[in-house]
Amino acid sequence: MRLVILDNYDLASEWAAKYICNRIIQFRPGKDRYFTLGLPTGLPRNHPESYHSYMWNNFFKHIDIDPNNAHILDGNATDLQAECESFEKKIKEAGGIDLFVGGIGPDGHIAFNEPGSSLVSRTRLKTLAMDTILANAKYFDGDLSKVPTMALTVGVGTVMDAREVMILITGAHKAFALYKAIEEGVNHMWTVSAFQQHPRTIFVCDEDATLELRVKTVKYFKGLMHVHNKLVDPLYSMKEGN
């Protein structure tokens, strides 16, 4: 595991963005060589804060991706089981995920793999835990009755199949989950802990997220920052020949 600790939210976000940028460029993508980026799913389509709107405004509209290469799990599909299976199939057909970028819930979940999810689970329909519903209430004017209780999600196993996993964790409210994920054992109650068994995981966090970690752990990884920073400096660009 790499644990990269930055001072605050903005610096952590910037570091992560540079890392992803460099990874994609060093992969040398081309017409027949696609870099497959995995991102976790979110709220249902027809909500104004819907995941589609979120992804459009924060990602897709800023890049020149071919819309046919953007696959989003459709929570409004008529046959949800088939939708999940088709999603898994599309990942396989694309040659697998090169880099999966995700966050962590306060209850230690990755995507919507709530505590108790199988560590070898695949894409499926999942009932959300109360913690998650409460966290999402702010998108529905604080009205709990409006928050969806179920969601389609990639499984822990699906993410474990990715060639590389990056987890972004910021804020003091995530600190306990981070502690459980990396300093305790692999446990299906804290599904992010599954990545202790992944060959290439990188956790990017801010100071506040490390509040529950051992001083020893934090000091060790902070001491490695000069090595970690070589991953983002120099920052490559598609425009220059490299």
Add this chain to the structure above:
Amino acid sequence: MRGGQGAAWAPVLQFTNCRILRGGALLREDLWVRGGRVLDPEKLFFEERRVADEQRDCGGCILAPGFIDVQINGGFGVDFSQATEDVGSGVALVARRILSHGVTSFCPTLVTSPPEVYHKVLPQIPVKSGGPHGAGVLGVHLEGPFISREKRGAHPEAHLRSFEANAFQDVLATYGSLDNVRIVTLAPELGRSHEVIRALTALGICVSLGHSVADLGTAEEAVQSGASFITHLFNAMLPFHHRDPGIVGLLTSDQLPPGRRIFYGLIADGTHTNPAALRIAHRAHPQGLVLVTDAVPALGLGNGRHTLGQQEVEVDGLTAYVAGCGVESALEAASLHPARLLGLEKHKGTLDFGADADFVVLDDCLRVRATYISGELVWQAEVAGQ
């Protein structure tokens, strides 16, 4: 031709590297256009899975909805109130020349004239969509002859009229057909004005109060009967008085019908209104401000003698001014507010999805660099060195 989001065959244009006026703010966003309308790129991406067919770099400029001028008497030597045989050519010339000022829709305005003039001229100014040929004609603005003698301003006294005798029938007899009419300015203190206002409003014509000595009570009653606009606020009306604010008091009146908004035209040239007065009006009722030129035929020409309807005026230099409010407010006052006045805000005066793609490219000094109608380039500034 215009289509909706469903004009799927038309090419998709993406205007990049710009700031667009949307929701009252200048946003760093791209403007997407298809089939002459503003397109929702998110729907295009997820539902149609398409990208733009053509991208145009706007060089960091501002993209604002095309300006709408609801009071313009002519320009470039053309006087809309002159009863010539070929009024159409005059309108067309002005329509074409105002594109360079960022105006994409306008209401040719006729000042007080004898009935013969109205009967001859009005049928020659039909409503017309804009395009490379010129700005769109939304309808005619008839300013007079049912106005106050004391406040006639530059209008000829001989041709003022009243509708005391036959109310709406007098109006019809004077103007002839109302088919091409969009706005009528009248003085509400004239007898039987309520009947006239109601009849005009029922026909979808916007009634404006102006060239009047009405007190606030009379003005409020006129609004209750349907009037929704004030012609060049402060000019040709009683000045604001703290015990009777007159027409100016409509800006803060609490007697207006619920849900109704009063709009007011302002000539922001620094001469018709002192900028301080302009700011008072803007602060009192920012959402109602509509910028108008009230341009005369001498617009664009030099000094000298020119006609304005039945009179001659001397022109001695022209100045132009933007009110001291934010850029976004000023741009909305020239586009969104006139569109709202005329009930066109779904299609004009806005860059919301589905609206007509009539817009203007401005640099940071708000100089017009290019004008588009229905997503088509209809005017472009000369680039230095070419």
